[in-house]
Amino acid sequence: MFDLHAHDRSAPQSLLGRIARALNLDVPLTLGLLALCAIGLVVVYSAGGGDTDLVLRQAARMGIAFAAMVLLANTPPHILRLWAPFLFGLGVALLVVVDLIGVVGKGAQRWLDLGVIRFQPSEMMKIVVPMTVAWYLHEKPLPPTFGQVLLAFGIVGLPVVLTALQPDLGTAMLIAASGVFAVYCSGILWRYILGAGALAAAIAPFLWARLHDYQKLRVLNFLNPERDPLGSGYHIIQSKIAVGSGGVFGKGWLEGTQSQLDFLPERHTDFIFAVAGEEFGLIGALLLLAVYFFIIFRSLQMAASAERTFGRLLGGAIALTFVVYVFVNIGMVCGLLPVVGVPLPLVSYGGTSMVTLLAGFGILMSIHSNRKLMSL
Numbered sequence: 001m002f003d004l005h006a007h008d009r010s011a012p013q014s015l016l017g018r019i020a021r022a023l024n025l026d027v028p029l030t031l032g033l034l035a036l037c038a039i040g041l042v043v044v045y046s047a048g049g050g051d052t053d054l055v056l057r058q059a060a061r062m063g064i065a066f067a068a069m070v071l072l073a074n075t076p077p078h079i080l081r082l083w084a085p086f087l088f089g090l091g092v093a094l095l096v097v098v099d100l101i102g103v104v105g106k107g108a109q110r111w112l113d114l115g116v117i118r119f120q121p122s123e124m125m126k127i128v129v130p131m132t133v134a135w136y137l138h139e140k141p142l143p144p145t146f147g148q149v150l151l152a153f154g155i156v157g158l159p160v161v162l163t164a165l166q167p168d169l170g171t172a173m174l175i176a177a178s179g180v181f182a183v184y185c186s187g188i189l190w191r192y193i194l195g196a197g198a199l200a201a202a203i204a205p206f207l208w209a210r211l212h213d214y215q216k217l218r219v220l221n222f223l224n225p226e227r228d229p230l231g232s233g234y235h236i237i238q239s240k241i242a243v244g245s246g247g248v249f250g251k252g253w254l255e256g257t258q259s260q261l262d263f264l265p266e267r268h269t270d271f272i273f274a275v276a277g278e279e280f281g282l283i284g285a286l287l288l289l290a291v292y293f294f295i296i297f298r299s300l301q302m303a304a305s306a307e308r309t310f311g312r313l314l315g316g317a318i319a320l321t322f323v324v325y326v327f328v329n330i331g332m333v334c335g336l337l338p339v340v341g342v343p344l345p346l347v348s349y350g351g352t353s354m355v356t357l358l359a360g361f362g363i364l365m366s367i368h369s370n371r372k373l374m375s376l
Contacts, residue, residue: 024070024365026369032291033295035291036291036346036347040058040348041055042253043272043275044349046256047272049260061354064351064355065359068362069359069365072366073362073363073365075366077363077367080131081131084135088128091129097121098122099162099165102166110166120168120171122162122168122172123171123353123355126356126360127318127363129175129182130182130314130317133152133155133179133183134311134313142187142309143187144187144188146192152179153180157176160176169340173324174342177321177324178318185317185320235266235339236339238265239274239335240334242259242263242278246279247282248282249281250279250283250284253280255279256275257278258274259278268349269350273330273344276288276347292326299361302367306371307371308371311367314363314367322357322360329348
């Protein structure tokens with residue numbers, strides 16, 4: 001007989017370990033997340049030109065995000081499963097309200113202003129959509145049938161379309177990814193995957209025609225940023241200069257010329273990886289990627305160990321969506337992908353995506369801690 005928890009019980013428990021277990025947190029994943037947030041504060045301080053208030057605001061948001069993670073880590077998965085369809089209905093209703101009377105900011109209608117708080121309902125759908133897909137497929141025999149796959153994609157498609165209408169292409173893409181990953185983790189047959197790819201290629205011209213002018217410019221600038229180096233291509237060009245000028249060891253903390261001299265736009269939000277690349281060089285960038293790899297590896301480990309279908313599908317979707325965050329942001333900053341406004345997870349300045357991400361990790365910890373002891 002082999003007890004998966006034997007090592008945990010025999011190992012001496014540190015104070016941090018006892019606190020983490022009391023809060024129902026996974027120690028390795030929590031340490032990885034704390035390390036990433038600490039790196040984020042260091043880079044935000046530099047990207048913000050040494051603005052202490054900026055760092056304090058970011059730290060306060062981290063505190064709220066970790067509180068959400070602890071809360072969800074202590075919420076049993078069966079409660080989340082029961083609430084999934086109701087949360088999905090609430091989320092869709094809020095997205096409709098946003099499209100009708102939402103607050104406009106930066107050319108997009110994405111926020112609801114309740115007077116006391118202003119928030120983006122689309123952010124909650126990054127978690128609610130895969131949760132609802134997992135709820136729907138939970139009692140179904142896997143792999144799902146063609147009809148079940150269609151209905152699952154319908155669950156994903158409705159909030160994606162409502163979010164894209166705001167317009168918020170980056171968030172719509174992340175919602176789509178989270179839902180599609182939940183379907184993928186169900187063991188969907190390859191012919192369905194290839195068919196979906198063919199369908200996406202067929203409707204691509206129609207989607208291109210429906211894009212806003214600034215969204216088309218992002219794609220065109222990705223293909224050739226030098227077509228408008230002082231206008232729409234400026235972000236990508238300056239970002240690549242910053243990353244490349246860092247060399248192997250970087251210019252040093254607070255010594256990046258592209259960021260400190262204001263050549264690099266959005267340097268504390270979407271393009272913060274360029275600041276890290278310039279100041280800490282290839283070595284610093286690889287260390288940051290190593291932390292991301294550790295978090296992703298541990299998350300996939302935890303998702304794979306879930307004993308029920310709901311936990312495996314939802315946990316897998318949370319872990320793989322985090323991969324998309326990292327891949328899209330770094331690809332965007334390095335000029336390998338179009339600019340879509342996806343932040344570097346837990347490093348970029350901002351609170352909404354941080355709360356969403358850590359809430360997702362809290363759910364993953366809940367799924368992991370509530371599995372039964374397995375023995376062989």
